[in-house]
Amino acid sequence: MTIRTLAAAFGAALLCQFAVSPNVFAAGSSAHWVTAWATALQPIPQRADLPPLYRAPDVAGRTVRQIVYPTLSGQSARIHLSNEYGKTPLVVDDLRIARSAGGAAALGNGAVHVTFGGKGAVSIPAGGELDSDPVAVDVVAGAPYAISAMMGPEQRIVAWHRVSNQVNYVSTPGNHTGDASAEAFRGRFTQFVWVTGLSVDAPSAATVAAIGDSITDGMRSSLNQNKRWPDALTRRIAASGEKTTAVVNLGISGNRLLSDSPCYGDALARRFERDVLDAPGVKAAILLIGINDINFAAMPAHGGLDCDFPHTTISAADLIAGYQRVIAAAHHRGVKVFGATLTPASLPAQREGIRVAVNQWIRTSHAFDGVVDFDAALRDQAQSDRLQRAFDSGDHIHPSDAGYAAMAAAVPVDALVNSMRK
Template sequence: MTIRTLAAACGAALLCQFAVSPIVFAADAPAHWVAAWATALQPIPQRADLPPLYRAPEVAGRTVRQIIYPTLSGKSARIHLSNEYGKTPLVIDDLRIARSAGGAAAVGNGARVTFGGKSGVNLPAGAELDSDPIAVDIAEGAPYAISAFMGPEQKIVAWHRVSNQVNYVSAPGNHSADASAEAFRGRFTQYVWVTGLSVDAPSSAAIAAIGDSITDGMRSSLNQNKRWPDALARRLAGSGDRATAIVNLGISGNRLLSDSPCYGDALAGRFQRDVLERPGIKTAILLIGINDINFAAMPARTGLDCDFPHTSVTAADLIAGYQRVIAAARHRGVKVFGATLTPASLPASRESTRLAVNQWIRTSHAFDGVVDFDAALRDPAQPDRLQRAFDSGDHIHPSDAGYGAMAVAVPMEAVVNSTRK
């Protein structure tokens, strides 16, 4: 699927006159698109009293330059835009992609990105779409700058909040073709609107890593691509595999069963959009559940309460959620590897739930395979805790070394083979 039903988002033929029709370019799509980079969006709480952490930068009439690292090479690419949580149209007047030269600098003016042959796009609230094919060389592992000159009234209402990547906002004006970083003085560490880049790659496939902050790479080094899916992509490349992409669809704070005001839709609900509707994904690695176990114990907060609802869950509840995800994946022919929940220094009652869930993941044979992240990271002397070398310091999120150990724990041959069947 290249676009969420745009006609439904428009609601009337008159409105659709001012939107890009998916029919114009979807029919011309090459035969084998594969997701080479992706991220998952979450809505920004719409409140007057938002703390600074949840305030988006001003982008109206400015150019937003985002840095991405595709994990698959190709000679033709498409950029995927999402206005999933928008209440008004997403207006981009000019969009370009260029090789990054470091920081906000680009190599040359970049390639212009079009939509139905037009250089601008007016995407209705709730809609998503792919660009026309772009004749551009995409090299696996190299950084690319995607620069969008935003409409005069554009606001950010959704983002991927923890990018672990510095992105840029320019001074007013269209700087999408600037090779220089001079105009890009504003910085932010989220991804916005651009939720995927796919390449035309025959005989290739993608693996989706989906979960919470531990897949998202929380507390990994900024701008260093030290998340475990990054390390897995490097491991694949080092093995000589140039036909398998890894895309990261983790959201920090995400839960399997409950939506959150800050941390996105429940994974059981977003799995269809974030994994199954992306091109070329054949396998998913699922790591989710620790926030479901923890958030019931978090104190309720006045004002913005990101942990709401404080739902209590049992191991049986989580298992039922996993089974729904597995069923949805199998309906689309996608394999799912279940990952064990990593140590989080939990009190006894919550630890017992984690252990019960892990026992089921390891022994139920419900998944197409198992990735034992718990065994890879736990302290042998205190198995409810992370090894000291793998602990970022908060006793929940791994260090860079811990994320590296997670990548090593993935049964690579089994996972890659699952994409070929």
């Protein structure tokens, strides 16, 4: 992934003050890298009339501290940075990782410098992405880590993971990457930026990638509580005594299988290779996508920022063809795919008919390597087009924390883990 994305822009990178040197590509080549935490980026619409929801914080010459929860333990780690949607270089003057002490605080004297090709500063060209050098750090599965980046003097945020359900922090001007105190981190935001992966050297381990839309993203789950269904699945796997399986969340709220969006990222069928197949150590994916494809055709078009554009009309056959493309791409790379049924969303009859037909195909086609029946886990037994009341967050589409827990309980863990060992 690093070689592929940086090779085309390498000439441009050489013009940057802290250009990436070729030896970074070989760093840690003998290790067995497995993704322990990840997120997926989406571009921020670039227009003057953005609503407040899409305005990014000022980070130029400041330190951005993000809190991540790895799902796999190790003693050596790499941090993955992405400038996928950038139009100018991504400049990081200093990067450190430390165990979080809660909020914006970090454990004192625990910050570890992260380097790139032996250098403490890095400039990643527009469209590029890069793994750090391996760093010696004790990563404990389930514990929070603070990744602190001192940004270049002209750096702007043009892409993010918008719904993080995690409070992250921006400092006052200056380099505060080594600060244990939270005092300088007065700005708060609930997105992830630039840091899209943390991998650990973990022989015999493998990663499950949960990928989909807002229901995988954990929309309306409790802030800072890790109550998304992939989080609950992580805890369930850990409770079973399994220590070599990581779970990462690559859902994007608003995402569709077949259509790009100005706000909700590239179509999943297009981003699947980058976000899942290119992530180190991924051996299986759980795919839950399609409800927005069904719904967005009915959303009214409007002037200004129209996040639902294009309002594409789709059929069950269109979604099935998209699933088949994803499955074929995964199988080509030796990755197993578990198909998840689309959950109830109180749809009108015509759209509900598409959902039911798609779910029937997922259950009976045997096209997937396994099935996760989220629909059966969440639906009201008396009204199958609706969520059970206890599992409804209140908008009749997104589950509550209890609903997300029920989804995790519906995953056939033994079959999932065993599929990755074959």
